[in-house]
Amino acid sequence: MMGAKIIFYILAGLMILFSILSVTTTRVIRAAVYLLFVMILLAGFYFLVGYNFLAGVQLTVYSGGIAVLIVIAILLVHNIEHRLEQIPTFEYLWKGGTLLAGAILFLTTMRQFPFERIVGTEQVSVSDIGVKLLTLGEGGFVLPFEVVSVLLLAVMIAAIIISKGEKFKTEDND
Amino acid sequence: MIEGIGVFDVLAVSTIIFFVGLFGFVTRKNMISLLISIELMLNSVALNFVVFNKFLYPGNIQGYIFTLFLIAVAAAEVALAIAIIISFYRMDNSIDADEMDSLSG
Numbered sequence: 001m002m003g004a005k006i007i008f009y010i011l012a013g014l015m016i017l018f019s020i021l022s023v024t025t026t027r028v029i030r031a032a033v034y035l036l037f038v039m040i041l042l043a044g045f046y047f048l049v050g051y052n053f054l055a056g057v058q059l060t061v062y063s064g065g066i067a068v069l070i071v072i073a074i075l076l077v078h079n080i081e082h083r084l085e086q087i088p089t090f091e092y093l094w095k096g097g098t099l100l101a102g103a104i105l106f107l108t109t110m111r112q113f114p115f116e117r118i119v120g121t122e123q124v125s126v127s128d129i130g131v132k133l134l135t136l137g138e139g140g141f142v143l144p145f146e147v148v149s150v151l152l153l154a155v156m157i158a159a160i161i162i163s164k165g166e167k168f169k170t171e172d173n174d
Numbered sequence: 175m176i177e178g179i180g181v182f183d184v185l186a187v188s189t190i191i192f193f194v195g196l197f198g199f200v201t202r203k204n205m206i207s208l209l210i211s212i213e214l215m216l217n218s219v220a221l222n223f224v225v226f227n228k229f230l231y232p233g234n235i236q237g238y239i240f241t242l243f244l245i246a247v248a249a250a251e252v253a254l255a256i257a258i259i260i261s262f263y264r265m266d267n268s269i270d271a272d273e274m275d276s277l278s279g
Contacts, residue, residue: 005178012187019191019214023198028206035210038191042217049228054241058220061245066213066252073256074206077263087201095200103193107186115181120232129242132235141239148246155250159257 007048015041026084028074036067053126184225191218205259205269209252216248 015038022034039062046055074082133145195214202208220241227237263269265276 008179008183012183015187016190016194019194022214023194023202023207023211028204031207031210035213038214038217042221045221046224049224051224051228051238054224054238057242057245061249062213062217066249069252069256070206070209070213073259076260077206077269084202084204084207091201096197099193099197099200103189106189106193110185110189111182115230117181117229118232119177122233124235124238128235129239132239144243148243152246152250155254159253162254163257163260 004048008045011041011045011048015045024087026086028078028082028084029071029080032067032070032074035070036063039063039067050123053124053129181225181229184221184229188218188221188225191215191221203270203272205255205262205271205274208271209255209259213248213252216244220244 018034018037018041022031022038025031025034039058043055043058043063046052046058074080132139133141136142192215195211195218198211198214199208202211223237223241223244227234227241231237259269262274262276266273
C-alpha cells in the first residue's frame with residue numbers, strides 16, 4: 001500500500017516539474033515534448049486510480065494525437081531550432097508573483113473544506129461506459145454524446161476549410 | 175486503489191498545473207505556446223473530474239464520462255486552433271498573438 005503512495009508523489013512531482021519546464025523553456029519544440037510528458041504522467045495517474053479505459057483514451061488521443069499535431073504545427077511554422085524570446089525578468093516577477101499569490105489563496109481556501117474521501121472498491125467496466133453513453137433514460141448521456149459527435153464533425157470540416165483558405169478563394173474567382 | 179492520498183493532495187497538484195498553464199498563457203506571445211498552455215489547463219481540469227468521481231463518489235460514473243467528453247472537445251479545439259494558426263501564418267508570416275489584427279480592418 002505504501003508503494004502506490006510513493007508512485008503518486010513521484011507522478012505529481014514530475015507532472016509539476018515538466019509543466020513548469022514546458023512554459024518556461026525558450027525552445028518551442030521542447031515545450032511540446034514537455035507537454036507530452038505531462039500527458040503521459042497524467043495517464044499514469046489514471047492507471048493508478050484504476051481508470052484503465054480513460055488512461056488508454058488519454059494516451060491515444062492526447063499523447064498520440066494532440067501532441068503529434070502540435071509538433072507538426074511547430075515544424076510547419078518554425079525552424080526546428082527556433083527560440084522564443086526570453087521572458088523579461090520584470091514580467092516573470094510581477095506575473096509570476098500575482099499568480100503564485102492567487103494559487104496560495106486558492107489552496108488555503110480549499111484546504112479548509114472538509115473533504116470526506118470514500119474508499120470504494122467498484123471497478124468501472126468498459127461495457128458500463130458504453131451502455132451509459134447511449135442510454136436515453138435516467139443517468140444516460142446520449143444527448144452530450146450526440147452534441148460532441150456533431151461538434152467533432154463541424155470542427156473537422158471547418159479545420160479543412162480554414163487551412164485551405166486562400167486556395168478556395170482563387171478557385172471560386174476563376 | 176491508493177490509500178493515504180487525500181482529495182486535497184490531488185487537487186493541489188491540479189491547481190498548481192492550472193496556475194502554471196495560466197502563467198504560460200499570460201507571458202507568451204507565440205500562438206503555439208498559448209495552445210500548449212491551454213492544453214496544460216485542460217489536463218488539470220480533467221484531473222479534477224477524475225479525482226472528484228473516484229475519491230468522493232466511487233459508485234458513480236459521471237466524472238469519468240465527462241472526462242471523455244472533455245478530451246474529445248480538447249482534441250476538436252486543438253485541430254481548429256492549428257488550422258487557424260497555419261492559415262494566419264500563410265497570410266502574415268508570423269504567429270505572434272499581438273500582431274493578429276487582420277480582422278479589425
